[in-house]
Amino acid sequence: MYSARYEYDGRNGHSERIDFLNSKEKAPSKRKTGIIIGVLVALLVVAAVAAFLIWLFIFKDADSEATLSKQRSPSVEVFSGHMKLVDVPYDQTLEDTDSKEFRDLAENLEAILEENYKTDPFLAKYYTKSVVTAFSEGVIAYYWSQFDIPVEDLEIVPEFSEERVLDALENGIKDQRSVTNRRNIKIREVTASHTDPRMARNPRASKCFYRLEAEEKVNSFSSPGYPTGYPSQSRCQWQIRASEDNVISVSFPFFHIEDDCSDDFVFIYDSLSPDDSQAITQKCGQRPPSNPLEVVSSGNIMLINLITDTIVQRPGFEAEYKAIPMSKARTCGGVLSDNKGVFTSPLHPSFYPPAMDCKWTIKVSPGNKVRVKFTMFRMKEPGVDTRVCHKDYVEVMGTKYCGEMSSLALTSKDNVLEVTFHSDESYTDKGFSVEYSAYDPADPCPNKFTCNSGICIAKELQCDGWNDCGDMSDEMKCQCGKDQFPCGNGLCKPRLWVCDRVNDCGDGSDEKRCGCEENEWRCGNGVCLPQDVVCNNKQDCVDGSDEASCKTSPGICSDFSFKCKNKECVNKVNAECDRVNDCSDNSDEDGCNCGTRPYKLNRIVGGQNAELGEWPWQVSLHFLTNGHVCGASIISERWLLSAAHCFVTSSPLNHVASNWQTYSGMQDQYKQDGVQRRSLKSIISHPDYNQMTFDYDIALLELSEPLEFTNTIQPICLPSSSHVFPAGMSCWVTGWGALREGGQTAQLLQKASVKIINDSVCNMVTEGQVTSRMLCSGFLAGGVDACQGDSGGPLVCFEESGKWFQAGIVSWGEGCARRNKPGVYSRVTKLRDWIKSEVGI
Ligand code: 4AZ
Numbered sequence: 016m017y018s019a020r021y022e023y024d025g026r027n028g029h030s031e032r033i034d035f036l037n038s039k040e041k042a043p044s045k046r047k048t049g050i051i052i053g054v055l056v057a058l059l060v061v062a063a064v065a066a067f068l069i070w071l072f073i074f075k076d077a078d079s080e081a082t083l084s085k086q087r088s089p090s091v092e093v094f095s096g097h098m099k100l101v102d103v104p105y106d107q108t109l110e111d112t113d114s115k116e117f118r119d120l121a122e123n124l125e126a127i128l129e130e131n132y133k134t135d136p137f138l139a140k141y142y143t144k145s146v147v148t149a150f151s152e153g154v155i156a157y158y159w160s161q162f163d164i165p166v167e168d169l170e171i172v173p174e175f176s177e178e179r180v181l182d183a184l185e186n187g188i189k190d191q192r193s194v195t196n197r198r199n200i201k202i203r204e205v206t207a208s209h210t211d212p213r214m215a216r217n218p219r220a221s222k223c224f225y226r227l228e229a230e231e232k233v234n235s236f237s238s239p240g241y242p243t244g245y246p247s248q249s250r251c252q253w254q255i256r257a258s259e260d261n262v263i264s265v266s267f268p269f270f271h272i273e274d275d276c277s278d279d280f281v282f283i284y285d286s287l288s289p290d291d292s293q294a295i296t297q298k299c300g301q302r303p304p305s306n307p308l309e310v311v312s313s314g315n316i317m318l319i320n321l322i323t324d325t326i327v328q329r330p331g332f333e334a335e336y337k338a339i340p341m342s343k344a345r346t347c348g349g350v351l352s353d354n355k356g357v358f359t360s361p362l363h364p365s366f367y368p369p370a371m372d373c374k375w376t377i378k379v380s381p382g383n384k385v386r387v388k389f390t391m392f393r394m395k396e397p398g399v400d401t402r403v404c405h406k407d408y409v410e411v412m413g414t415k416y417c418g419e420m421s422s423l424a425l426t427s428k429d430n431v432l433e434v435t436f437h438s439d440e441s442y443t444d445k446g447f448s449v450e451y452s453a454y455d456p457a458d459p460c461p462n463k464f465t466c467n468s469g470i471c472i473a474k475e476l477q478c479d480g481w482n483d484c485g486d487m488s489d490e491m492k493c494q495c496g497k498d499q500f501p502c503g504n505g506l507c508k509p510r511l512w513v514c515d516r517v518n519d520c521g522d523g524s525d526e527k528r529c530g531c532e533e534n535e536w537r538c539g540n541g542v543c544l545p546q547d548v549v550c551n552n553k554q555d556c557v558d559g560s561d562e563a564s565c566k567t568s569p570g571i572c573s574d575f576s577f578k579c580k581n582k583e584c585v586n587k588v589n590a591e592c593d594r595v596n597d598c599s600d601n602s603d604e605d606g607c608n609c610g611t612r613p614y615k616l617n618r619i620v621g622g623q624n625a626e627l628g629e630w631p632w633q634v635s636l637h638f639l640t641n642g643h644v645c646g647a648s649i650i651s652e653r654w655l656l657s658a659a660h661c662f663v664t665s666s667p668l669n670h671v672a673s674n675w676q677t678y679s680g681m682q683d684q685y686k687q688d689g690v691q692r693r694s695l696k697s698i699i700s701h702p703d704y705n706q707m708t709f710d711y712d713i714a715l716l717e718l719s720e721p722l723e724f725t726n727t728i729q730p731i732c733l734p735s736s737s738h739v740f741p742a743g744m745s746c747w748v749t750g751w752g753a754l755r756e757g758g759q760t761a762q763l764l765q766k767a768s769v770k771i772i773n774d775s776v777c778n779m780v781t782e783g784q785v786t787s788r789m790l791c792s793g794f795l796a797g798g799v800d801a802c803q804g805d806s807g808g809p810l811v812c813f814e815e816s817g818k819w820f821q822a823g824i825v826s827w828g829e830g831c832a833r834r835n836k837p838g839v840y841s842r843v844t845k846l847r848d849w850i851k852s853e854v855g856i
Contacts (some may be wrong), residue, residue, distance in 0.1 A: 087166045092141075092175040093215045095159035095288040096206035098124065103200060109150040110256065112218040112226070121147035123200055124156050131187030137174065138162065138183055146217045149254055149287035151316050157288035159215040160207075180207045206290060213322045214282065214289035216252050223251035223321075229263045229338040238321050238331030242269070245331040249323040254287055257315040257338035262345070262368060265317065266309035269333040270302040271726075278325040281332065283310055284318040285369045285440065294441050295369060301726055303614040303628045309365035310443065311344055347373035347436070354379055354453040360436060360446025364391075367446040373436040377427075379453035385427040386459075386469045387411065387434065387451045392420040396442040409447060410435045422485050426459075426469030464489055475834070478507055479796045500525055509795060511776040519743070536561055562586055577603055577737050591735045593816035606856070609650075610732035610811075610818035625764040627682045627689075630749045632731035632809060632819075633764060635678040636661065638669070643684055643760055646750040646808025647677065648821055649730045652721035654854050656733075657807035658824050658841065659704035659714045672698050677718065680727040682764045684751060689727050693718040699853055701846070710786045712826040712841045714807075715853055731809060732820045733856065736847040740822040742773035746792060746812035748825060748838065752805030756831040760804040769793045769800070769810070771822065772837050780835050788845045790823055793837030801838045802831035810840050
């Protein structure tokens with residue numbers, strides 16, 4: 016290929032030169048003719064040079080500018096806000112954008128805006144138009160103004176600041192005499208916020224524009240094309256009003272907008288203009304019925320925008336709106352004198368309204384103290400430093416809290432505790448829910464250990480090496496026991512954790528002096544080699560661990576390498592489905608439509624009930640009339656993964672595929688909404704499954720009919736055989752299994768966060784019963800585990816790539832949640848090749 020291109024270029028160059036030389040060679044035949052020709056050629060050359068210079072200095076610049084302008088596009092800057100008008104009588108007709116009253120006042124204000132901008136030569140140069148979009152009681156006029164900056168001036172865009180626009184408008188207000196005289200309108204106050212031009216709409220000219228009146232009774236509206244799908248390039252606005260002394264509540268029982276908020280989104284304002292300083296929230300994505308979006312205004316107006324730019328169609332939303340009396344929506348706080356109780360942010364779990372202040376004073380019997388525990392806390396706002404919380408916050412004993420928190424527990428200094436809540440004008444959220452109770456300071460946690468935060472934990476959890484309090488207070492000042500390792504920082508950790516390649520102490524002291532010198536590398540099998548064997552493109556450790564995490568170790572294929580379809584090896588940890596093409600045939604990114612949960616989920620602290628759609632790969636297996644007996648996971652439309660011991664039992668009935676029913680998309684065993692029931696066509700248990708040892712405890716289940724993937728039904732990603740789930744990693748196990756050892760199965764799907772346990776520790780605590788097809792996960796301290804009925808279900812881990820991978824299959828364990836008896840799982844990586852060979856996935 017390279018030689019072909021060379022020949023082509025060469026031929027072109029040569030032919031021109033040969034022609035020129037030929038004409039010159041003919042010249043000396045007659046002298047005079049030669050001179051004339053010479054002069055003519057010289058003139059031609061001069062003309063050509065002149066033409067070239069003219070092109071170079073004049074046209075070339077223009078040409079490249081034209082090319083540049085083709086690449087860049089002009090900028091549109093929009094500012095929106097409101098103006099308070101003085102001495103203008105408010106009339107209902109002003110709410111109708113088609114009325115003469117609306118048009119007259121709007122046109123006058125638009126002219127005033129223009130005059131004000133014209134006082135600033137910079138703004139005047141780019142000013143295009145202003146549009147007054149609405150009026151509300153007060154009399155408040157809502158407007159936006161547009162400035163168009165051509166390509167050649169793009170560098171001045173940063174000068175279009177809110178301050179500059181506000182300055183021009185405020186100067187205009189100060190100097191209103193002449194204007195007032197002419198138009199007889201006086202403006203008292205004005206705001207201006209930089210606004211996405213897509214939200215600047217003219218109600219008198221827009222197609223997708225609606226004016227709605229909220230009443231006590233619930234009314235509804237939906238996005239265009241709902242539920243089939245909204246069109247691309249939608250620019251829709253809903254202006255909602257309620258009568259005075261009411262606020263507006265809008266909830267979205269169904270909400271499915273494209274996931275990428277920069278393309279498609281819903282933006283809700285506590286104003287009638289898209290003014291960022293009065294934004295309530297911006298949302299995209301999907302929301303499950305358990306976490307609906309529900310917002311409330313601070314006054315009797317609200318603006319909802321729908322912007323869509325992707326071509327992928329999504330169903331859109333359905334919205335219900337109503338008016339609620341302001342007195343009801345904005346009442347909060349008070350004195351709480353019971354010894355225990357619950358209170359929440361205003362209107363919780365709906366979003367709290369903007370611009371509110373509440374104070375709760377908890378007063379318990381003298382001599383007692385107060386403990387508060389936030390069971391849900393979400394007060395997130397864009398651009399807020401959660402260490403400062405300068406916008407919305409909860410304040411307790413002089414400290415402000417904001418953002419999203421999974422555990423917050425506090426105790427008072429005496430029998431009174433004040434909790435204050437503040438929301439400013441912009442952005443609101445779901446808020447919080449608090450449980451409070453009185454306690455006796457002489458015995459704050461009867462028969463339990465008291466954490467510094469005031470919460471109580473089981474006594475056995477103190478000094479067990481785990482941070483059970485959340486603030487490490489249960490692991491401080493510990494006298495390390497015989498079977499514990501004293502860390503350099505004063506913590507005690509089980510001796511089993513020393514030299515397991517996990518920094519359990521936090522200061523690395525448990526991983527120092529592990530048999531290898533400082534400048535040595537410890538292979539997975541404990542052999543010490545010089546440090547420079549690491550990433551030297553040569554496999555030095557038997558297990559290849561010295562080359563496992565190197566960017567490039569070409570040609571080395573160890574157990575840790577990812578094997579591409581074309582047999583190439585990639586030496587990068589967890590290369591599959593990480594959104595980076597590592598194989599030259601890109602096979603590491605094949606089949607990666609898995610391990611994601613479409614629903615945006617609530618984070619509720621503490622509770623272990625799973626939410627609908629939280630674990631969309633989880634399946635419930637029902638046997639004959641016994642109901643739920645085992646779990647499974649979805650790996651494709653047709654195949655499930657489960658444990659062999661659910662099927663290979665002493666009863667031959669368990670082997671028969673038609674005796675089983677599978678339920679996908681289920682959360683509650685008694686609810687069938689959105690659940691897909693499939694019977695089994697075949698069961699493939701691993702041929703090496705050992706009923707005595709539970710080795711190779713894996714089965715593949717073929718469905719009679721394929722599943723249809725939905726928000727609540729999705730496949731899990733299977734890890735490649737080289738995937739690493741390191742010891743210490745937090746993963747999740749899910750199932751409807753027994754809530755305690757010997758207990759009954761659960762009605763609602765349960766979830767538990769468990770840690771991957773180091774193999775040598777796992778081997779020790781199971782007294783050598785684990786094989787390389789097994790892994791341990793849980794807590795040596797006990798308390799959290801899978802149990803009977805969870806068998807066959809998945810142990811899944813969230814990877815940085817943003818996907819969930821299945822690390823294990825619930826297999827066995829000594830009892831449930833016992834100390835030093837973690838759950839044992841079938842190790843999916845070791846059984847990965849068998850899955851591939853059986854079903855091609
Ligand atoms: C079971 O019987 C079972 N603690 C499953 C998991 C565990 C124990 C028992 C792990 O299905």
